[in-house]
Amino acid sequence: MTDITLLQDLNARGLIAQMTSEEELEQHLADGSVTLYCGFDPTADSLHIGSLVPLLALKRFQQAGHKPLALVGGATGLIGDPSFKAAERKLNDDATVANWVDKLKGQVSQFIDFDCGENSAEVVNNLDWTQNVDILTFLRDIGKHFSVNQMIAKESVKQRIDREGAGISFTEFTYMILQSYDFQQLNASRSCTLQIGGSDQWGNITGGTELTRRMNGNRAFGLTLPLITKSDGTKFGKTESGTIWLSPSKTSPYAFYQFWLQTADADAYRFLKYFTFLSVAEIDALEKADAERDGRPEAQAVLAKEVTRLVHGEEGLTAAMRITDALFSGNLSDLSETDFEQLQLDGLPSSELNGADLTETPLTTLLSDAGMANSGKQIKDALQRNAVIVNGVAKGMDDNMKAAEVFAAENGTYDRFFLVKLGKKKHHLFVI
Helix, strand or coil: CCHHHHHHHHHHCCCCCEECCHHHHHHHHHCCCCEEEEEECCCCCCCEHHHHHHHHHHHHHHHCCCEEEEEECCCHHHCCCCCCCCCCCCCCCHHHHHHHHHHHHHHHCCCCCCCCHHHCCEEEECHHHHCCCCHHHHHHHHHHHCCHHHHHHCHHHHHHHHCCCCCCCHHHHCHHHHHHHHHHHHHHHHCEEEEEEEHHHHHHHHHHHHHHHHHHCCCCEEEEECCCCCCCCCCCCEECCEECECCCCCCCHHHHHHHHHCCCHHHHHHHHHHHCCCCHHHHHHHHHHHHHCCCCCCHHHHHHHHHHHHHHHHHHHHHHHHHHHHHHHCCCCCCCHHHHHHHCCCCCCEEECCHHHHCCCEHHHHHHHCCCCCCHHHHHHHHHCCCEEECCECCCCCCCCEHHHHCCHHHCECCCEEEEEECCCEEEEEEC
16 A cells, blocks of 8 residues: 555544645655654543544555554543543543553554564553653643633644633643643654544644644644544443443453444444444445445444454454354353353353352343343243243243242353343343
8 A cells, every 4th residue: 555545544444534735744644654653542441432533544554654653641531632522531640641651552562563663563651751840841842832712722632722611720721731732742752743633632732742842843733533422412432331342341342342343334334444443445345335235234343354363363252143143042062161251241240159049039030130021020021932032941940830940050051151131132140
């Protein structure tokens, strides 16, 4: 891919929201390898899928021959970005932020190559160049380049000032200056000339290009990526069980895979362009084939496989598909003990059982209390239709059975797991 083709590809994918001096940026990228950066603030111990678009954008630039810097905000994470936030962020202590910085370093390292010659990626931490800057230096050498009039005119800040209530603190108001300082410092130390980020970062990014020009006398560029929205208006990356995280300990590969598998038809092809490295031509061909095919489109399955592989690797994808196939086929023989443990994460409703408490508990009561149906009567009806399946078996159960007869350890998979299926879609994992 040539450099010009890179920008054309980003455009074709719908991945460019704004950019400074489009023609000059195209020429700048065409002139040779460019160093660019994107920042990720540690606001939790894991990134969520909202960070995937910029992470993959860094990878796209690297594949085109450019050098990506992933900035982890050890300093800005202590302040909090006010951009388009309804209220002041909670400030976290130094030790918490430092721990989160280490976790995020590991995550961003999954997506870019650190051993590919001159354009090898680097992870940088803005605490390195800010922690020893004293207040007078900050005000005289950096702050003097910023007009308060222009800062409060930025849409991200203006919304907070205009909102009734708390407004914006001076602490968060200075965030733009700190992020701009990052760009100026990376330009001076690493010849970084391009910053990318979400479209909510446009004001901060253009502040950085201007500070770099004023302090270093160098031309710098900015490019923003769209913030992802769903066609039905609901928030992207949120489910009933909460945020979809990149960390497998917070969102299991199975739950991650299921999230993408359940993408609406109206979003699937757009998300394929945003979140995968399939070519635009391949995605358009898939959309055309789906339109001509009877039955469910294949786009969601392709999307789920591609994104899960990117984030969790072949092993994570294989486990997620194995669990999915086992759940919907009813064949549990391929599931390992680790797979069952993974099901206890946010991917599947689960309950822990104490054998002693089950002796007098009717099976219908246990299953309805677990939320598998609204009443014991619905469970009775399902039992009479042989529609309640425990570890793949529906035989020998009736509505008079005690829970202890079904959920005895010797009947469990690995002596402790009971996967109950009611009807076609409802699953619940009981664990002794």
